[in-house]
Amino acid sequence: MSIKSTLNIIDESYFKKYIANIRSYGFKSLVLCVIDSVFSISAVYSSTIRTLDDFVYHAGIKDKHKDEYTCEEFMNRYGNLSGEELANNVFRNRQRTSTVNGILKAQAVKEYIQTLFKNGINTTKDLLSLQDETPIKTQIQRIKGQGSGITFHYVMMLAGDSNRYKRDRQIDEFFQDILGYGKLTNDELTEAFHEQLRIVNEKYPEIDNIRGLDSIIWGYMSERTVRQKQIDKCK
Secondary structure: OOOOOHHHHOOHHHHHHHHHOHHHOOOOOHHHHHHHHHHHOOOOHHHHHHHHHHHHHHHOOOOOOOOOOOHHHHHHHHOOOOHHHHHHHHOOOOOEOOOOOOOEHHHHHHHHHHHHHHOOOOOHHHHHOOOOOHHHHHHHHOOOOOOOOHHHHHHHHHHOOOOOOOOOHHHHHHHHHHOOOOOOOHHHHHHHHHHHHHHHHHHOOOOOOHHHHHHHHHHHHHHHHHHHHHHHHHO
């Protein structure tokens, strides 16, 4: 099977939309990066957006993309609340990290932020300035439901590391099935990402990092899933 080009699969409207909104990607607040990352796993993203917006309102954050809201601020205000209280009254979301023996995602968020804060990481700048991310990543992976490391990479992406992507079912389906790469290891997927980025960058110079391409692919795959569900309903 020959490898297809992302440009031949994804309509140009997706690329233009990303370029038009490129400055609004991610958050200045590390707390919001964590909330987005943890709640988005195995969830419809619209529910994650609602959860984020509920927290933003509860915390009194005016601009969720531009305002700073530190881990210290979160711990001072919410550190003494239980996972149940956070889920019911703050995030208004009772999703769990797994349907089998998972903990509330609200509890996972609290433990995640607590771990960062205990290690002197208070802002996105602190996180991106780490010389060695391995120790903190290892601690994060000990939190129930975070063992794969996917949420850590996604937090790094949202915090501003443009060389990251979030490996999930949608990304695997796009590269392995739609583009035709077949089953890929993490290293092979990274290589495939860079190969496709070079192709995309030739046509769209503004798209010059892995994070941007990941965002475009994710948007395409999400809408594709919605369309397929609508088709299935009509059958």
